[in-house]
Amino acid sequence: MELTTVWFIIIAFLWTSYFFLEGFDFGVGMLLPVLGRSDVERRVVINTIGPVWDANEVWFIVAGAAMFAAFPEWYATLFSGFYLPLLAILLALIIRGVAFEYRGKRDDARWRSRWDKAIFWGSLVPAFLWGVAFANIVRGVPLDADHEYAGTLTDLFTPYALLGGLTTMVLFVLHGAVFLALKTSGDIRARARFVASVAAVAAIAAGGSFLLITQLDHGKPVTWLTAGGAAIGLAVAAVANRRGREGWAFIGTGAAIVLAVATLFTSLFPDVMPSTLDAAGTLTTGNASSTPYTLTIMTWVAAVFTPIVMIYQGWTYWVFRKRIGTSHIPARAPRKSERAR
Template identity: 60%
Template sequence: MELNTLWFCLIAVLWTGYLVLEGFDFGVGMWLSILGKTASERRAVLRTIGPVWDGNEVWLLTAGGATFAAFPEWYATLFSGFYLPLFLILVALIVRGVGLEFRSKLEGPRWQRRWEQAIQVGSWIPALLWGVAFANIVRGVPLDANHQFTGTFLGLLSPFALLGGLATTLLFLSHGAVFVALKTQGTLRTRALGWAKRMALPTLGVSGAFGLWTQVRYSVAWTWPVLGFVALALGAAALSVWREREGQAFTFNCLAIAGVVVLLFGSLFPDVMPALDPAHSLTVQNASSTAYTLRIMTYVAVALVPFVLAYQGWTYWVFRQRVTVDELTPTLGEG
């Protein structure tokens, strides 16, 4: 395997880690005021992701950095052409991060509610726009001979792209509800399982429709089994939710999201940024860095990535216990 193809695959792996881990973070944020009826319950919901959410975002930084180093033309075209949606995602992530850090700094209910609203908004926007962005990358965008984006923001809001945004939103909502059920007890767990049951069929239907559209219109023959795998994983997740086996459901959701990433990147290859005019497309060949750069990156990745994975795995193990509302001391204004 050539190094540029290897790094295309590694970037897909990084996006898989980000969407699987940050996916339930987004879901928890979107469910915050629905699952948490009181301030104590909302605090318990946030504590399910409290020790890990910032570590999960590292996957996005790493994916962006790897794209910049391995495929600089892809990075430049992507961030210039998708400037507005990516800027909105960045602002939303900042707002959500500030909300998670600042909510507990004061005990006033008005202060806490405002930051809780910021967390929710900062979770909904990326959940939707990541799907829109990836759908557009797979569909292809208008590029000129210099690989410059020549379209508009409204041009990115095609029916296919909007369906992609709806699919990722529902996937993350289901993922988040199952994660809250996995990490809590009592009323919160019951409420989260109830919403996970309600979300199972809509998620399967919309995600299946998006996957089928992707496969038929934009993908290749070898990704048909991948689409089947995604459908089976989502079906198994739904069945596990109905049996109230949230651990199994969470595992199947992770596998389904990973399968979606494989489907999307498999549909792209050997392009990294398809153009509506195929002659102007960016590929793993014409968008990549030099062989020397890719070789140095490979050595660094082999040396450092195992330590990063070990540390994050250790973090999840340390904070594996379930969160209960009773163990949290109420603060001023909590009802």
């Protein structure tokens, strides 16, 4: 197998891991105002991802770095042509990260409310725009013979791309709701299961439509299996959630995300960014890659460090595997004015 193909698979794996892990982070953030009816409940919701959300974002950084090193032409064209949507994603992620850290710095309801809104929008915007971006990557964008983006911002928001954004958004809401049902107890768990049952219907409708269109327009024979597997994963998640089997429901949503991303990348290969203007402008694993020497060095580095990162992150999830509820949230210390009374 050629190293260009190996690194296409590695990059697909990195993006798949990012969407699987950060997907429920985004879902939890979007569900914060829905499931957190008091400050204590919102603290429970946030604490379910508190120990892991920043580590989950590392997969995005690594995926982007791998694209830059292995396929610099792909990286340059993608990040220049999709500049404004990717900038919006980056700003949303920064604001969300700041919100997690600053929310509890002041014992003021209005202060916390503002940061809660930042967490909500900082989760919703990337959840939607990532779907828009990857739908465009698979469908193709106007690239000239020099591999330069020749379209406008509005060209990125076609009906197909908007459906892709809606698919990732509702799929991450479902993934997050199932994760919350798996990680919490009491009323939050019950409400999360109800939200998951509603989100499952939306995810099946939007995701099924998007994958069917993708398969008919861009798919290959093998992607019927991955697309069908994603649909089965959603069905398993819906049934398991109704029966209170949160573990199986989470496996179902996780499988749906993994197989949906596999469908997109398999449909794309060997291209990395098709051109809708001129076939000469299409970027492939061959004309967008680095030198064989660079790919060889990268392969050895990835072989050594990727297992270490996966083991460490798996250990983190094991340590923080238990459920939490409102009884685990300590009361806030009274303010100075209250202590003086």
